Amino acid sequence: MEATARAPGKIILSGEHAVVHGSTAIAASINLYTQVNLRIFDDHENGDRLLTLQLKDVELDFSWPVGRIREALPELSTPSSSSPTACSPQFMKLIAALVEEQDIPEANAGLAAGVSAFLWLYASILGCKPATVIVTSDLPFGAGLGSSAAFCVALSAALLALSDAVSLDLNHQGWLTFSETDLELVNRWAFEGEKIIHGKPSGIDNTVSTFGNMITFKLGNLSCIKPTLPLRMLITNTRVGRNTKALVAGVSERTLRHPDAMASVFSAVDSISRELSVIIQSPAPDDLAITEKEAKLEELMEMNQGLLQCMGVGHASIETVLQTTLKYKLTSKLTGAGGGGCVLTLLPTLLATSVVDKVIADLESCGFQCLIAGIGGKGVEIRFNGSP
Amino acid sequence: MEATARAPGKIILSGEHAVVHGSTAIAASINLYTQVNLRIFDDHENGDRLLTLQLKDVELDFSWPVGRIREALPELSTPSSSSPTACSPQFMKLIAALVEEQDIPEANAGLAAGVSAFLWLYASILGCKPATVIVTSDLPFGAGLGSSAAFCVALSAALLALSDAVSLDLNHQGWLTFSETDLELVNRWAFEGEKIIHGKPSGIDNTVSTFGNMITFKLGNLSCIKPTLPLRMLITNTRVGRNTKALVAGVSERTLRHPDAMASVFSAVDSISRELSVIIQSPAPDDLAITEKEAKLEELMEMNQGLLQCMGVGHASIETVLQTTLKYKLTSKLTGAGGGGCVLTLLPTLLATSVVDKVIADLESCGFQCLIAGIGGKGVEIRFNGSP
Known part of the structure; x- marks a missing residue:
């Protein structure tokens, strides 16, 4: 079997x-x-x-x-x-x-x-x-x-x-x-x-x-x-190893030092996630609507990234990815623990393949690994290769 | 006269x-x-x-x-x-x-x-x-x-x-x-x-x-x-001209698009300014106390910078300054309108002159202008050069 x-x-x-x-x-x-x-x-x-x-x-x-x-x-x-x-x-x-x-x-x-x-x-x-x-x-x-x-x-x-x-x-x-x-x-x-x-x-x-x-x-x-639009991300793996526990602890310590400021920062992130959730689920009947949504997502990603830097989980390698993608007017944010790890860059539907190729070449020349992924798609699946 | x-x-x-x-x-x-x-x-x-x-x-x-x-x-x-x-x-x-x-x-x-x-x-x-x-x-x-x-x-x-x-x-x-x-x-x-x-x-x-x-x-x-401690900043002029009115308008437009998130962001900034004001005015009897205060100021500057990026007033030239100074473990934030303009880097009291020289050389090689300034000092003064 x-x-x-x-x-x-x-x-x-x-x-x-x-x-x-x-x-x-x-x-x-x-x-x-x-x-x-x-x-x-x-x-x-x-x-x-x-x-x-x-x-x-x-x-x-x-x-x-x-x-x-x-x-x-x-x-x-x-x-x-x-x-x-x-x-x-x-x-x-x-x-x-x-x-x-x-x-x-x-x-x-x-x-x-x-x-x-x-x-x-x-x-x-x-x-x-x-x-x-x-x-x-x-x-x-x-x-x-x-x-x-x-x-x-x-x-x-x-x-x-x-x-x-x-x-x-x-x-x-x-x-x-x-x-x-x-x-x-x-x-x-x-x-x-x-x-x-x-x-x-x-x-x-x-x-x-x-x-x-x-x-x-x-x-x-x-x-x-369930997303109503196809979203494509460039995922750049900085290959910089992180200590997730230390990063999480760092944010908690910063929160103890600056409780008021950090409470506002977390509240801003909450608003951003709630907005994203609405955008992702609202109808996107055509390319124009998709492009508009993508612009909104980019703005929210930029905001979230600023707030993550405010939490102190940035890293020079992440900044390099942000700078590199910014040259092509693309928006990025770190994903996960930060302090290295992976960075997301939204690839708009109408973005030319040649631009994607150039961004990837630039990022790979920095020693990063690039992956392109559709997001919000299928979960686990199974297939049977032999006779039952 | x-x-x-x-x-x-x-x-x-x-x-x-x-x-x-x-x-x-x-x-x-x-x-x-x-x-x-x-x-x-x-x-x-x-x-x-x-x-x-x-x-x-x-x-x-x-x-x-x-x-x-x-x-x-x-x-x-x-x-x-x-x-x-x-x-x-x-x-x-x-x-x-x-x-x-x-x-x-x-x-x-x-x-x-x-x-x-x-x-x-x-x-x-x-x-x-x-x-x-x-x-x-x-x-x-x-x-x-x-x-x-x-x-x-x-x-x-x-x-x-x-x-x-x-x-x-x-x-x-x-x-x-x-x-x-x-x-x-x-x-x-x-x-x-x-x-x-x-x-x-x-x-x-x-x-x-x-x-x-x-x-x-x-x-x-x-x-x-009145500050209780001498503070020294490296001021890097990116020489990138900005349109202050457009930047201010951009933040206002972002605020209209994302009222909840931005209200939290402004609230976080308010907390940061209030904390800074307390730190600046509290006693700093010795170098240890000054170094501790400087570390707090750096953290608040980093947080403020993240929030400014969240507002969308960053610029590639500002990021270059941040990246360059980060290599020397120095903290920077934009000052003023953003979108170019000037960036502040705190120069801790105990920082070696040789490091300052290196940072400046690095920044100048990017085409930036560097100025070192004590902050929070005297206001306007007058002198009489000739006979009355």
């Missing part, structure tokens, strides 16, 4: 950091995917009875004899695919032992956490069947584009698709969407994986990756909004 | 643009001066009985026979130095005729207005005596550093010093300060000059230039604050 799931990454369109202090934020899916191909072997196919995880992008392979997994995690022999459960600290230790048996570079704590999440989701949903899981991704790792959530969502989707918990048309050709109920299940499992990787994730990344579209969130309340 | 007055320029430390929408702003004098040397001739000294204005920095000379001035402005033959009066539209026309007789480059409307202000102040305060007035200035013209106000203040001070309206010790050696009452008079006359140059000036520039120190202003209310 074989299935491939793909799950999108995400960007924060507005409200990063301020959301921690009660403002509305908006996240959007991007049409850049993490793809998980899952092949479960019949007994005669896989003599060694191995569970193999291949991470193609980092060229790493991990394998465990399924007997070894069953021995390490005896209680997981009977999977419970339809009721997502958290990985207990006790199980976490058992899984850590399985991960430690693999040859993971010590510096790569994130990778070890991802492998742990993989083992938990795999064993919880499918039990201890021999299989090969191949992961590929368009998403840069650790750049704030939700690569870990996309991994957890695509993995959960592929595992559930071959479990008894969801019902799908196995003969469907091409990409297939889950039912709303099944998406809920995928999302809940993915969130359990995210918890293993991040400790206390907000749940936003996996929700966007699962359901696609855009999501507004405020004080823990998430709601889905 | 001869007197030389010098009057400082100004910077806006915080609150530019937001002040138009009700926020507090702070302006500070800078120890860069416009100097006006006034020499009134006895009858036997100046056979031609000319009034001559020499603008040394632009290498321009203007001269009028005093008889011509008396003929053009008959009612001003009896000066009223102690009661500042506005130049009526009718007088403005008569003065314009005198200015038109001079060879002023047509493009230079600002210069013509400055010469008109000169004639009004001269004739109103001293009547129609032959004299030579020599103007030199450290201040770049039209860069938002209050060069026109410094000119009006220094001119009014020199004229009043040689009039009957103020009493000064003519035998004093070196720079001499006016009494508070006399400063009020200087300020009121300078404001009349500013009105001729700017139409509807706020009165802030001439007040700072007259009284020195710093001034907070909100909704038309001005109050003087």
Whole structure:
């Protein structure tokens, strides 16, 4: 049995950091995917009875004899695919032992956490069947584009698709969407994986990756909004690593030092997110309407960027991107934690391809990575490659 | 009789643009001066009985026979130095005729207005005596550093010093300060000059230039604050000309489009100005205290700069200054209208001279003009060069 799931990454369109202090934020899916191909072997196919995880992008392979997994995690022999459960600290230790048996570079704590999440989701949903899981991704790792959530969502989707918990048309050709109920299940499992990787994730990344579209969130309340216009962004990865926790703490400290000013700043961000949400959902019947909306979005992005600089989460690399895109009259804002990371640049519908090419050449000459993405599109999807 | 007055320029430390929408702003004098040397001739000294204005920095000379001035402005033959009066539209026309007789480059409307202000102040305060007035200035013209106000203040001070309206010790050696009452008079006359140059000036520039120190202003209310610490700023003139009216209008239009967000932004600026005012006036007994204060000022400057970008008054040249100074871990913000113009960079007390030299070299290599100024210091002063 074989299935491939793909799950999108995400960007924060507005409200990063301020959301921690009660403002509305908006996240959007991007049409850049993490793809998980899952092949479960019949007994005669896989003599060694191995569970193999291949991470193609980092060229790493991990394998465990399924007997070894069953021995390490005896209680997981009977999977419970339809009721997502958290990985207990006790199980976490058992899984850590399985991960430690693999040859993971010590510096790569994130990778070890991802492998742990993989083992938990795999064993919880499918039990201890021999299989090969191949992961590929368009998403840069650790750049704030939700690569870990996309991994957890695509993995959960592929595992559930071959479990008894969801019902799908196995003969469907091409990409297939889950039912709303099944998406809920995928999302809940993915969130359990995210918890293993991040400790206390907000749940936003996996929700966007699962359901696609855009999501507004405020004080823990998430709601889905469907954009009425196609939006295209240039995503520039500055490749400058950030310490998200330190950046979030920095904003909180600044808020303690300047409570009145920062309260106003967060309030301004909240207004911007609410305005964006209205614009994104209002009708855009023609190119003129789309161009007008894009101009409004650009203004709100510029404002949000100024407010993020006011919070102190800027970085020289971000400024370089802003300056470079400004030369082409394009508007940019950082997305996510700031202090490096990724920068969004709105690519208006009527912008000439030649301009986009020039901007990208300029940015790449600074050592940045450029990705073009449609935003607010589809969530997780599945396809069946082999016979059921 | 001869007197030389010098009057400082100004910077806006915080609150530019937001002040138009009700926020507090702070302006500070800078120890860069416009100097006006006034020499009134006895009858036997100046056979031609000319009034001559020499603008040394632009290498321009203007001269009028005093008889011509008396003929053009008959009612001003009896000066009223102690009661500042506005130049009526009718007088403005008569003065314009005198200015038109001079060879002023047509493009230079600002210069013509400055010469008109000169004639009004001269004739109103001293009547129609032959004299030579020599103007030199450290201040770049039209860069938002209050060069026109410094000119009006220094001119009014020199004229009043040689009039009957103020009493000064003519035998004093070196720079001499006016009494508070006399400063009020200087300020009121300078404001009349500013009105001729700017139409509807706020009165802030001439007040700072007259009284020195710093001034907070909100909704038309001005109050003087005295800094407890020496503050030094690098002022970078991007040499990018701006249209202040268009920039102010742009912020107002953005405010109409996004009333909630912008109200919060202006409120944040108000908080920042109020915090700055407290820090500037609180005791700073030692270097440690000064360094701590400087760090706070830097943070507030960074925040204000972000909010100005949020208002849309940034410019690529300003970003270049920000980026360049950031390389040396120095904090900058635009000052005044934005869209080019000048940028402030705080130079901490303990910063090595070699770093300052490097930053300046970097900025000058971008084609910018760099000035170093102490801020919040003295206002207008006078000295008597010849015998009384």
